Amino acid sequence: MKIKPVLQLDDVKTILAAAEAHALANQWAVSISVVDDGGHLLGMVRLDGAAPISAQISPAKARTSALGQRESKIYEDIVNQGRVAFLSAPGLEGLLEGGVPIMVDGQVVGAVGVSGVKSSEDVEIARAGIAALKR
DSSP, rough: OOOOOOOHHHHHHHHHHHHHHHHHTTOOEEEEEETTTTTTTTEEETTOOOTTHHHHHHHHHHHHHHHSOOOOHHHHHHHHHTOGGGGTOOOOOOOOOOEEEEEEEEEEEEEEESSSHHHHHHHHHHHHHHTOOOO
C-alpha cells in the first residue's frame, strides 16, 4: 500500500495567504479556492470587488484540476478543439483555465482554482499560492 501526503489546515492557510497576497499586489479582485485530491473544498477567499460568480467558478476549476490530476486548461483546450461532447463529462464543471494541481512527491494532493481576471493571471495566482508550500 502506498503512503500519500495530505493537505493540512496550515497548508491551506499558507496557500490562500500567498495567493491572496499575489492577487492584491497586482490589484486583481478574484476568488481563490483550495480543494483536496477528491475535489472537496478545504478553503476559499473572495477578495473585495470580485464578481459573485467567481465564488462558484474558482472551486469548480480547482475540483476539475484535482479530479483530473492536471491543469483545468487541458479540458478547455479539448473543448475548444471541437470535442464539445466533453462538456458532458460527469463531475467536471470548471472546464476553464485557472485550476492548478498541487503536487507533492509526484502525487496530486489537491488543487487551487482562481477566478476573476484573465485566465493566465488566474493561473499565476494559483501557482503563487502553491509555491508558498514548504515541501
